[in-house]
Amino acid sequence: MPRLSIVVPVRRVRGSLRACLESVLAQSFADIEIIGVADGSPDGSGQLLDEIAARDSRVRAVHLAEPAGSDGRRTAGAERATGDYLLFLEGSHVLLPGALQRIADRLDAAKDPDVLLFGHVRRPFRGLPQESRSLRLLTAMGGTDLCTLAERPELLGVAAVCWNRAVRRDFHERGQVSFAPGAYGDRMYALGMLVTAETIAALPVPCVEHRQQRCLPGLDEPEDTVRPHDVVEQFSELFGTLQGTARFDAVHSPLFQLASQQLLETYAEVSRRRRAYVRAVAAFHREYRPRGHRPPAGIAALRLRLLGRGRPAALRGFDAALAVRRRLLEAAAGARAGLARRVLPVLYRLHRLRPLDRRLAVYSAYWNRGMSCNPAAIYHKAAELAPGVRGVWVVSHKAAASLPPGVDHVVPGSRRYWAVMARATYFISNVNFPNQVVKRPGQVHVMTHHGTPLKVMGMGQYPYPAAAQGLNFKDLLHRVDRWDVSLSSNPHSTEAWTSAYPSAVRHLETGYPRNDVLVNATPEQVAAVRASLGIRPEQRAVLYAPTFRDHERGYTCRLDLSRVARELGEDTVLLIRAHYFHDGSGLGVLPGIVDVSGHPSTEELCLAADALVTDYSSVMFDYANLDRPIVIHAPDWEIYSAVRGVCFDLLSGAPGDTPGAVTRSTDELIRVFTDGTWNSAANAELRAAFRARFCPFDDGRAAERVVRHVLLGERELLPVAPPEERGGAVALPRQAAQQKEEPQERQEAAGTAV
Template sequence: MPRLSVIVPVRHVRGSLRECLSSVLSQSFADFEIIGVADGSPDGSGQLLDEIAARDPRVRAVHLAQPAGSDGRRTAGTERATGDYLLFLEGGHVLLPGALQRIADRLAAAEDPDVLLYGHVRTPFRGTPLPSRSLQLLSELGDGTVCTLADRPELLQVAAVCWNRAVRRDFHEAGQVSFAPGQYGDRTYALGTLVTARTVATLPAACVEHRGQRQLPSPAEPEDQVAPNDLVEQFSELFDALQGTPRFDSVHGPLFALACRELLEAYATVPRRRRSYARAVAAFHQDHRSKGHRSPGGFGALRLRLLTRGRWGRLRGLDAALAVRRGLLAAGPAVRGRAARRLFPLYYRFQRLLPLNRRLAVYSAYWNRGVSCNPAAIQHKAAELAPKVRGVWVLSPKAAAELPPGVDHVVPGTRRYWSVMARATYFISNVNFPNHVVKRRGQVHVMTHHGTPLKVMGVGQHAYPAAAQGLNFKDLLRRVDRWDFSLSSNPHSTESWSHAYPSAVRHLESGYPRNDILVTATEERIAAARVGLGIRPGQRAILYAPTFRDYERTFTCRLDPERIAAELGEDTVLLVRAHYFHDESGLTGHRGIVDVSDHPSTEELCLAADALITDYSSVMFDYANLDRPIVVHAPDWEIYRAVRGVCFDLLSGEPGDTPGAVTRTTEEVIRVFSDGTWDSAQNRALRAAFRARFCTFDDGRAAERVVRHVLLGERALPAVVPLEERRPAAVPRQTDAGTAPEPPAGPAAGEATAPEPAEHRG
């Protein structure tokens, strides 16, 4: 007999059932059975259940002859269960890793309670998981709680659903409450078992992920047809069933208060027959009101009193008065909002009839996140070479609030924004301007991009769904057609942009303006950057800057920074920078680690670092300009290459492809920086070939070329300084110490300086 029976109702879950059942079958705890109950769903859910059950004996498929409703499917599952405890899981939800083990451990520690409540997270459709209110409440109670509902009436605030609790099977079979039909059937079951349980234990951990489903139109089924009074009737039946049970009197008051709140909330959702609903609520109130019950104050309480007392005329009057009040309160902002939505497009159209301002340039970076990257470098150089061209930044309200004084800017949607976008001559951004921007004759758009491409971009993403999610290719190409110039820092980029964004754009092989500082920085500038980060003289600084994964929602650190810092000692400091799509790295404090995720300048971090660890981030191409060691940490290269798509094999080990040592584990990273591999002769040779391929035009004069060609109209531009004539700034430790240490003689015996040939890798 298994410890746990997991019951899964199966209907209209064809697209999610496999993942749901896999989340159970992959649990580390193995003493369970799954009972899937299907009743003829037209989407083929039942056939999929049979397929999975045929492959795994832990899954039992039950087919009902007739549609039974959600209550019938759950009841059929409980009748066939043989486990000590019943768990219910919806076909669109999943168990989180380790959930069953945590549940089993807590049941044992609590000495087999009647009911165990556990937490869940909610994931909106195409959203990110969010902790639920129930999880927060359980966390406040702690994991030592074993009680009755009378001891802890606040447990009524835990979501009243069947899939966030384990119910002892013999308690269920002897219980006074069963599943009810309709939308609220498991709510009354959840409340009933909680009231009658002799012992209730809590587990303050998320065990279930409640996944929101996209609402699609589908033929209505009998169980979906909910009458307005169903909730009232089910609460009445619940109270009737509980009347006279041993523990009901002690929780009658809080349970009745909960019922009243839910009935009041449901009143707002009743579109028709509100009078009938009000009468039903009044009857419930009269039959089941607890002694001493008092309604709270406010309009909601007044509505509840009228509702529960059947004062339909006054209730209808209050509804009308509250509707008028809401309208009056919202009238001002609503009127202004409607006016703005109607007038601003007209205002924008009118402004486009006025002459262009030949001395106005609009700058934007990273979807209006701030003043940075190639556009910032161009504006800085424009202030020197073309001071008559005024620059205005487009910034989000948040970015605008964090600006230093003196930066001219506009916030999207404001009147000045529409005027600037209509009359500016130059538009310079590292991403596309929005679709609503209309390009006028005479306006010049410069796409600076924000990195050399390793991953597939533009129309190439069509073959990679994870990379193309939410991307409208027709809109993308319309935005691309606005470009006049596309900047490039090397021939590889020019070729890649031509393939990714097919258009009549002119490719300006100027170099990347943001990299000018990397090529021209002085030792004093480097020393200042290190002091600003708290790097001691002579200390080795390693910058870890991974990129994001399109198929992940949050930052995942694929190294153990604390272990690296501990192993490399106090002479090394690790600078960790999460991708700008993530707010922070989430790392805890450590003496040898500095979280620089919110540092305003990636270029300053590169200047300060003796070496770079990255995975697939374009920062490696920029950092190569410094001619300092680069270590590629690629534990998931095969996944990234297959899911995101790449332009070349970064791990091939061929000159020009791979910039230096390659690691897969934290241990390898520690070894590379301990035995000299990070800057060995072999890896210096790889870095030189990589630099020759990808730093072709980055000679420190990229911003000057863009300003002279675009803003000043010059055709003869400064020639590119050959790579062998460039003198990158000194390595920071050499700057600190005053002399350069001798480089390692070469790789130690048996060390891995470069990746093994592709044919030998998995």
């Protein structure tokens, strides 16, 4: 029997569940069981729970046949628990390091109390962890000895939630108060356990990080929403259940004061049937107000008296007076917003009065740098499958000159640009459209992204100053809220995008359209690309494609490339691809080196290369589709991961994390390519695991999936072809020649043996 049972309700926590469970599994105290309870979460949270449970026997995945609500998920988990104590942890929260050991030690020291309260820190949706009011209260109390609520009524000031306390399981099973439905359904349970407990202990240290989530109207599950009138009923049921119990009379007055205050706060949320709500609160006051009870003085007391006496008209008048001040404060903000609206192009506003063009799609890539990446792949497939939807590219003046003949385009800020942005139905981009773009009803925004994330993205950048510099998170969320569809190339990306960009967007696991060409390429196409780059058939081509550093200005090469080229000899050519944030590599003309920073297609460079050398660029995830060697050159991994933030340990060496050989210096890189390590059997096994993790949907039909689903309106996505039926492993000319020679070599070896 484990000491602690941790129950985790699982629903719509795809972007946070892994961090939650890993925070528990990484605890030094290991005498635990984790019970994750899912009931059909539409975002794939249940599948992620199964994945983690399959890797660690301490995690048990429970799947309920029908949606049960947050109360049903918690109750189902508690019923299956076998530990001495129950802890409830939300799938969006994490345990702080050492928390379980501290909890276990305190339980032992207190000789197994009914309830142990512990502290938490609060992490705002946009911000760093902050000390909570509950933690300040527990700290001020100094870790009280065993007590009852009657002896320390100030414990009612600790947040009434189930995830900041450990409850002895047999006490829980005897309890008279259960979880209530709704978003705050654990409040009555938390209060009921506190009132009826014979022994309460406190631990005045933070054990949980409460990570506040973005409020997304429309995504709440029906069973997790609660009407204001339900709150009155829940408090009435709580008081009715507790009334007459042994310890209720001693805490009746402070508990009633707490309930009255929360009912008053809930009143602000009442938009319909306000009179009925006030009458219900008044009835609650008449039934359960302690004799002689007097609320504290002040404005709050006046509002409480008006609410408790059932005088909605007087309360409305009082609230109206308070609202005057709020309106005056909001007037300045409204004026600023009005000014912003006035400076928007008048032409754009006029065009938005016209009907949408159902046969018009807007494409953009890399902040209008040209026609490339996932949007380009979708554009070409749309021309084939949906020719009735014409595409217009948004490109800069400079990029317009490099567009292929016949590609329709507009330049940002031009008169036609505003007309197209106002009337188009489809918006397809791998980055965000400007803030000034107003999404009209009926318009569909598709975020294709432009890589699988190794580094943290979006809201995850907030704690990293170098990554967050220049990023307005409020504006980012405004842009994210325009998305209807977010493309994903693998389950890892779906999880990362859900966390980085919290919104009501639908995540489509289609694979990356830009990778279709890697999977579908023919030997003739590969040969043509190599020839266009001047690579001879017998040469080994190595593509070096590093990423940029947020904490650095300009491009810094972390390899002695001239020495690498010299040591590897004339049979090897180095293709150097600087990040597009830089103008180029700045290398000039060097023997054995070709600067391809200005090449229009990264996909073609991948097709041409026998091997990829990169540091932390997302090109590694795309290149894995080719099943060719990948070498990670990471001389500054510790700095990069600390300053930029990363999603997983690229250098761990674990299958699925590391795609091949790892080097930290020029000498190591040269050795890898001269002793055969770059293409060893061991690194081939790592590459296979990496490919299985990050390329599960890239079967060469990703663009077709997007076109059929978004532009043609097909509801079901095309099924993904299994790996054995895909391309993506096209033999290079030099490799093909070697393969032709092998049968003869084997025959000669066999003849010698005979």
